[in-house]
Amino acid sequence: MHAKIGQTKQQGARASDRAAAQLQALIARRGLQPGDRLPAERTLALELSVSRPALREGIARLASQGLLVSRGGGGTFVQAPAAERGMGATLAPYLPLFQDDPEYRFDVLEIRHALEGATAWHAAQRATDADRARIVAAFEAMLAAHGHDDPAGEARADAAFHLSIAEASHNLVLLQVMRGLFELLQSNISQNREKLYTSPRTFEPLSVQHREMMDAVLAGDPERARNAAQDHVEFVHGSLKSLDEDEARRARASRLPPHPARP
Numbered sequence: 001m002h003a004k005i006g007q008t009k010q011q012g013a014r015a016s017d018r019a020a021a022q023l024q025a026l027i028a029r030r031g032l033q034p035g036d037r038l039p040a041e042r043t044l045a046l047e048l049s050v051s052r053p054a055l056r057e058g059i060a061r062l063a064s065q066g067l068l069v070s071r072g073g074g075g076t077f078v079q080a081p082a083a084e085r086g087m088g089a090t091l092a093p094y095l096p097l098f099q100d101d102p103e104y105r106f107d108v109l110e111i112r113h114a115l116e117g118a119t120a121w122h123a124a125q126r127a128t129d130a131d132r133a134r135i136v137a138a139f140e141a142m143l144a145a146h147g148h149d150d151p152a153g154e155a156r157a158d159a160a161f162h163l164s165i166a167e168a169s170h171n172l173v174l175l176q177v178m179r180g181l182f183e184l185l186q187s188n189i190s191q192n193r194e195k196l197y198t199s200p201r202t203f204e205p206l207s208v209q210h211r212e213m214m215d216a217v218l219a220g221d222p223e224r225a226r227n228a229a230q231d232h233v234e235f236v237h238g239s240l241k242s243l244d245e246d247e248a249r250r251a252r253a254s255r256l257p258p259h260p261a262r263p
Contacts, residue, residue: 017130019050019058021137024067027078028141028160031153038068038076065167105240113233115178116162120213120229122169124222131168132218138164139214143207161210165217165229202239209235 023038026048038044038059045052059076062068069079123131138161145157166178196202209232216225 014129014133015050015054016057016061017133018137019048019054020061020130021058021134022048022050023055023058023062024134024160024164025137025141025144025157027067028138028157029145029153031150031156032078034078036078038078040075106237109233109237109240113230113237115174116165116229116233117226119166119169119171119174119178120217120225121222122171122174123165124217124220124225126170127168127217127220131164135161135164135168135214135217139210142210161214165213168217196236196239196243202235205235206232 023044026032026044027038032038039047041052041055045055048055050058059068059070063070063076067079068076070076123135127135138157142154142157142161145154148154163178166175169175196206209228212228213225213232216228
C-alpha cells in the first residue's frame with residue numbers, strides 16, 4: 001500500500017515537472033516577455049496535453065522560481081526572475097552599446113566562457129530528475145524554434161537552454177549572475193545566431209555542441225560537461241571572428257576600382 005502511494009506521488013511529481021518544462025518551452029517558443037499573460041488554464045492544459053492539476057503544480061513551481069506570477073482573477077503572467085529584475089537595472093544602460101557595436105560580442109563571450117563552464121560542471125553533479133527534464137525540454141524547444149525565420153525566437157530558445165543548465169547547477173550565486181545577465185546574453189546570442197545559424201558550415205557543429213552539453217549533464221560527467229560548454233563558446237568565438245574577417249574582406253573588395261577594359 002505504502003509503495004503504491006509513493007509511486008503515485010512520484011508519478012505526480014514527474015507530471016508537474018514535465019508541465020513546468022513544457023511551460024518554459026512554450027514561453028521561449030512564443031517569445032513571451034515579462035508582463036505577457038499566459039493562455040487560460042483549460043487552453044494550456046489541452047495544448048500541452050497535461051492534466052489541469054499537473055499544470056497548476058507546474059505553474060506553482062515556476063512561480064516559486066520567480067518566473068511566473070498569478071494575479072487573483074487576472075490570470076498568470078510571465079515575470080522576469082528576481083535576480084534579473086535587480087541586476088537588469090544595472091545592466092540595462094549597456095544593452096544598446098552591446099547591440100550597436102558587434103565587437104562587444106566578444107566581451108560577452110569571454111564572460112560566457114567562464115560562467116558556462118562552471119555552471120555545466122556543477123549541473124552535471126547536482127542536476128535532479130526535474131532539472132534533467134527541463135534541460136531536455138529546453139533543448140527540444142531550441143530545435144523546434146529553428147527554421148521558422150524567427151531569429152529572435154531562436155535566440156530566446158537558445159538562451160533558455162543555456163539558462164536551464166545554469167539552474168541545474170544549484171549554485172545560487174552562479175544562478176543569480178546568469179539570470180542577471182540573461183538579457184545581455186540573449187542579445188549576444190541573437191547577434192551570433194544572425195550570422196552563425198545562416199551559415200551551413202557552422203549550424204551543424206552548433207547543434208552537435210548543444211547536444212553534447214546536454215548529454216554530458218544528463219550523464220553526470222562534470223569534466224565532459226565543462227569541456228563541452230567551453231568548447232561551444234570557443235567555437236562561437238572563432239566562427240564569429242572568421243565570419244567578420246570574411247565580411248571585411250568582401251567590403252574591401254567592393255571598394256576596389258573596376259578593372260580597366262582591355263583593348
